[in-house]
Amino acid sequence: MIRVFFFSIFIWMTFVGNAQQSTASKNVSTFSIEAPQLNTTKKIWIYLPENYSATAKKKYSVIYMQDAQNLFDAKTSYVGEWNVDEKLDSLKAQVIVVGIEHGNDKRIDELTPYKNEKYGGGKADNYVDFIVKTLKPYIDKSYRTKPKAKNTIIMGSSLGGLLSYYAALKYPDVFGKVGAFSPSFWFSNDIYTLTEQAPKIKTKIYFLCGDKESDDMVKDITKMERLLDTKRCYCLHLTKSKIVKGGEHNEKLWRDGFAKAVLWLGY
Numbered sequence: 456m457i458r459v460f461f462f463s464i465f466i467w468m469t470f471v472g473n474a475q476q477s478t479a480s481k482n483v484s485t486f487s488i489e490a491p492q493l494n495t496t497k498k499i500w501i502y503l504p505e506n507y508s509a510t511a512k513k514k515y516s517v518i519y520m521q522d523a524q525n526l527f528d529a530k531t532s533y534v535g536e537w538n539v540d541e542k543l544d545s546l547k548a549q550v551i552v553v554g555i556e557h558g559n560d561k562r563i564d565e566l567t568p569y570k571n572e573k574y575g576g577g578k579a580d581n582y583v584d585f586i587v588k589t590l591k592p593y594i595d596k597s598y599r600t601k602p603k604a605k606n607t608i609i610m611g612s613s614l615g616g617l618l619s620y621y622a623a624l625k626y627p628d629v630f631g632k633v634g635a636f637s638p639s640f641w642f643s644n645d646i647y648t649l650t651e652q653a654p655k656i657k658t659k660i661y662f663l664c665g666d667k668e669s670d671d672m673v674k675d676i677t678k679m680e681r682l683l684d685t686k687r688c689y690c691l692h693l694t695k696s697k698i699v700k701g702g703e704h705n706e707k708l709w710r711d712g713f714a715k716a717v718l719w720l721g722y
Contacts, residue, residue, distance in 0.1 A: 479528040480540040482507075488593060492585040493558070493565070499590070500527055500554035502540050503598075505547070514599045515551045516606035516722040519586060519630075521566065521615030523554030525706060535706040542714045550722040553594055555586070557615075566614035568621045569643035576642070583622045587629050603631070608720055610634035612709045617642060620679075623658045624649055632659045632720045636709045637668055640675040647682060656686040659693050661720055663712045665702020673698055695719055
């Protein structure tokens, strides 16, 4: 089921109803930026906390999120949005969110660090380098951010969860916290090898999945959590896994789990 879900998202744009009213809040805006690492232009969604314009000196942590089409607006979402803006408004969260639109038919290439025999992919290094070397410097220059790793979170679901976890291992000095929702660790066993070979991992990591996603999802996350335990003392409580009873591989699961993940990770 998971494999069908992540593949079908390619063509969701064709079926999005243009008559659907936008549900994005007034705190959400978009802009485009050149992505030389990807040879394209990326549309970026940005959420600013309600009091951002009224606090001329206050600086904010930043959450970088994948699949921006599904985060803020029902009009652009595949099968429902995460309600990120409404969730953060309700928390009065003092944090900026930067959502990166996926590349439609290039989504697999962008979000997977390794090739899969059946699905291909494996070009995530270019995507991650775009975030680190182009997008983040622009965000830090244009907005009042706290640029250090301890104030920089990366999050995503499915392939976006895999990508977010990989990005934090590749750039631990950039991303200090990760929210990996239903991560597609099944895509390649190389992600486990990377974890095994990594030096001591200090990143704070929140895993979320449902027990109805697939036969392997809970097992895969448990396996990764055990590997992480070999990289730092369990007593530090840097890893948390939330397994939702009856949870399926969909936006509802990720939407319902978003706020708790942000609160646990901290900002």
